[in-house]
Amino acid sequence: MTQTLFLGLALFAVLLWIFTQHCNIAIGLLLGVQVWAIAAGGETPFLDVGFSVLPSDLLAACAVLVAGARLLRRGAPPRAELLLLLAVMCLIAWSLQRGAGTFGLASAANDARVYFWQFFASALYVATAPLHPGRARLIVRLWLVSAAAYAALSLAGWLDTGLHSVVDAATVGGQAYDPRPVPARSALVLAQSAVLLLCPWGGNGGNSSASARTVRYGPGGDRRRRKGRATDGGRRKILPAMLCLVFVVLLQHRTVWAIAIVMAVVWWALVPARAGQRLVSAAAALLSLCVVTLTFAAGMFGRVGSVLVGSFLETQDENSTFAWRVLGWQELMKEPKTLAEWLLGSPFGSGYDRWVGGVVISVSPHDYYLHVLLRLGVAGLLTLLALYILVWRRHGRVGNGTPALRLVVVSHLVLFVSYSPFPEQGVLFGLCLWQLRPDAADRSGGGPRKPLVDRSRMKQQECREIRNTVNTGKEREQPRECDDDSPSSRPSRRPALRP
Numbered sequence: 165m166t167q168t169l170f171l172g173l174a175l176f177a178v179l180l181w182i183f184t185q186h187c188n189i190a191i192g193l194l195l196g197v198q199v200w201a202i203a204a205g206g207e208t209p210f211l212d213v214g215f216s217v218l219p220s221d222l223l224a225a226c227a228v229l230v231a232g233a234r235l236l237r238r239g240a241p242p243r244a245e246l247l248l249l250l251a252v253m254c255l256i257a258w259s260l261q262r263g264a265g266t267f268g269l270a271s272a273a274n275d276a277r278v279y280f281w282q283f284f285a286s287a288l289y290v291a292t293a294p295l296h297p298g299r300a301r302l303i304v305r306l307w308l309v310s311a312a313a314y315a316a317l318s319l320a321g322w323l324d325t326g327l328h329s330v331v332d333a334a335t336v337g338g339q340a341y342d343p344r345p346v347p348a349r350s351a352l353v354l355a356q357s358a359v360l361l362l363c364p365w366g367g368n369g370g371n372s373s374a375s376a377r378t379v380r381y382g383p384g385g386d387r388r389r390r391k392g393r394a395t396d397g398g399r400r401k402i403l404p405a406m407l408c409l410v411f412v413v414l415l416q417h418r419t420v421w422a423i424a425i426v427m428a429v430v431w432w433a434l435v436p437a438r439a440g441q442r443l444v445s446a447a448a449a450l451l452s453l454c455v456v457t458l459t460f461a462a463g464m465f466g467r468v469g470s471v472l473v474g475s476f477l478e479t480q481d482e483n484s485t486f487a488w489r490v491l492g493w494q495e496l497m498k499e500p501k502t503l504a505e506w507l508l509g510s511p512f513g514s515g516y517d518r519w520v521g522g523v524v525i526s527v528s529p530h531d532y533y534l535h536v537l538l539r540l541g542v543a544g545l546l547t548l549l550a551l552y553i554l555v556w557r558r559h560g561r562v563g564n565g566t567p568a569l570r571l572v573v574v575s576h577l578v579l580f581v582s583y584s585p586f587p588e589q590g591v592l593f594g595l596c597l598w599q600l601r602p603d604a605a606d607r608s609g610g611g612p613r614k615p616l617v618d619r620s621r622m623k624q625q626e627c628r629e630i631r632n633t634v635n636t637g638k639e640r641e642q643p644r645e646c647d648d649d650s651p652s653s654r655p656s657r658r659p660a661l662r663p
Contacts, residue, residue, distance in 0.1 A: 172211045176222060183226040184233075187293050191591060192306050194223055194286050198588045199313045202346060215270035220587060224282045227289035228253075234292040245558065245597055248551040249288060255540045255547070256280045260512050267513030275512040279528070279535065279584035286587055290594025295601065303595050304360050308404075310588065311357035314350035315411050321345020327414065348417040349586040354408040355424045356575055356592065361405035363431065363568035419582040426578050427571045434567060489530045489582065491520050496529055496538065509541035532580035552577060555593075558600050569596045 183190040197220050201207045209216035235250075256276060263272030293299060328343035344351075412420055495518035501510075516538070517526050529535050536545045556573045559566040572592055576585065585593075 168211060172217070172222075176226070179222060179226045180229065183230040183289070187296075188299075188302055190223075190227070190230075191290060191293075191303060194227065194289070194591055195306055195310045195588055197223060198349075198586070199310050202314070202350060203317055215273045218277075220282055221277060224277075224285035224587075227285040228281075231285075231288040231292045243600065245551060245554050245600060246291060248547055248554065249284065249291065249597065251547050252540070252544060252551065253284050253288065255508070255544045256284065259509055259539055263511035263513035266511055271513035272511065275514075275539075278587060279532070280512075280539070282587035283585045283590040283593075286590030287594040287597065290591055291597035291601075293594075293598055300595060300599060303591065307353070307360065307592065308357050311354050311408060314346050314353055315407070317350070318345045318411055318415060322414075344415050344417065346415065348420055348583060349588070351412050351415040351417040351420040352423065352575065352579065352586075353588065354415075355412045355420055355427070356572060358405040358408040358412070358424075359427060359431075359571045359575075360568050361401040361408070363571060419579070423575050423578045427574055430574050431567070431571060434570065492518050492525055493529060493531055493534055495519060496534060505541065507541045507543055509537065509539045509544060512539060514538075528584055530582055530584075532584040535584050555596050555600065559596065566599075569599060572596060 179193075182193070197207070201220070207218040207220060209218055211217040260272050260276045260281075263275065266272075290303070322345060325343070325345075409424070412424055496516065499518075515526065516528055517524055519525075529538065533545060536548055540547075552573055556570060559570045559573070573596060576589065576593065579585065579589075
């Protein structure tokens with residue numbers, strides 16, 4: 165036990181150093197551990213300190229500690245959206261402390277670890293990451309790598325068991341299994357990857373000053389050449405984006421279907437109305453829908469078409485998954501609560517037992533709005549909604565990636581109806597917060613960066629000190645820059661005297 169604890173502390177120290185010094189690697193670890201958990205069928209605990217410590221728990225602890233150190237080191241008051249995020253985390257910590265005292269540390273920690281601490285820890289770490297050019301692009305690339313890994317896992321699953329409808333009782337060796345090779349969280353990553361590939365990262369409709377600076381201060385300053393390269397890059401992204409959407413459809417997670425549809429509608433609403441762009445996009449969508457409907461009616465999709473139709477029709481059945489969830493929500497809301505529980509929620513570890521169809525269900529509510537209301541109360545729910553609304557509105561006023569990130573906010577708000585947020589979504593939400601920080605648009609867009617300290621004043625002060633030492637008789641080499649700044653070396657503005 166002592167040796168295991170020593171190894172755990174050593175690993176924690178190494179991870180803490182990585183999270184402090186190498187932010188990009190740390191973000192890759194936050195995403196990679198989730199991919200590994202799905203590929204391996206779950207995480208393996210490596211330490212027991214009253215409850216089983218998972219690798220993702222260790223990463224979340226490092227993320228919270230480093231993010232807290234960043235906030236304390238700056239000494240400047242954070243922005244409103246970051247204050248709301250910290251308020252939610254404080255409510256989580258207080259509910260966790262109450263739950264550990266009432267129901268035990270293991271029960272409270274298991275209740276709070278995934279959908280609360282890991283999600284918000286990842287968001288806070290990315291939101292407080294140092295401003296660096298290319299940070300947003302690197303996070304998006306890491307996200308696309310995760311999507312590629314989920315696509316590979318999906319292909320491997322289909323090659324092993326074949327494509328089946330969710331309404332079929334699929335069995336292998338006499339044991340039932342889920343015909344969807346990866347869970348809904350993976351399908352959501354694929355859907356969001358399509359958004360990140362298709363949506364522009366240069367502001368909303370060209371009205372953004374950040375996007376204008378990106379074009380103006382690009383290499384060579386050639387607007388036409390920059391525009392051509394962006395167009396060619398956009399065309400290259402269409403095929404992988406379409407492949408991501410195909411995987412989303414075949415994985416048959418109906419909640420992710422709904423999220424993709426809502427994101428498409430919101431994207432259409434955000435398209436500039438000038439030059440008939442919104443009308444053209446609506447006509448193209450209607451034509452595509454008609455073509456898909458005709459091909460399904462003609463049976464051209466074969467078995468794949470019948471599988472997808474069966475999955476869609478299951479949503480309209482009275483015994484569908486969504487109907488089962490609604491019954492569970494009603495049972496949870498019927499339980500008596502005190503005024504304090506309504507305001508601040510019941511502590512973590514209280515449980516979610518309810519009767520659905522004559523069976524006791526103990527899993528989480530499958531609705532994050534209700535989940536937050538039960539554990540953080542009305543105060544936590546209103547704080548969470550205010551946080552997302554503020555991020556949505558602020559992304560509507562600033563540039564540099566706002567269309568894509570506004571759709572990310574929409575995807576979370578729709579996801580919360582049927583699921584609680586997954587830890588990797590904290591990285592993407594943290595990117596939404598990071599992009600709103602001062603100078604983030606300039607630094608990630610390649611435009612001229614505003615120095616944190618006026619370098620010209622520092623240079624003048626340094627040269628003034630050097631001249632003072634020279635005048636006092638101390639030998640010291642005077643840099644060439646100081647010669648340029650000295651009054652004697654400046655060119656005279658008076659006209660030269662002619663002989």
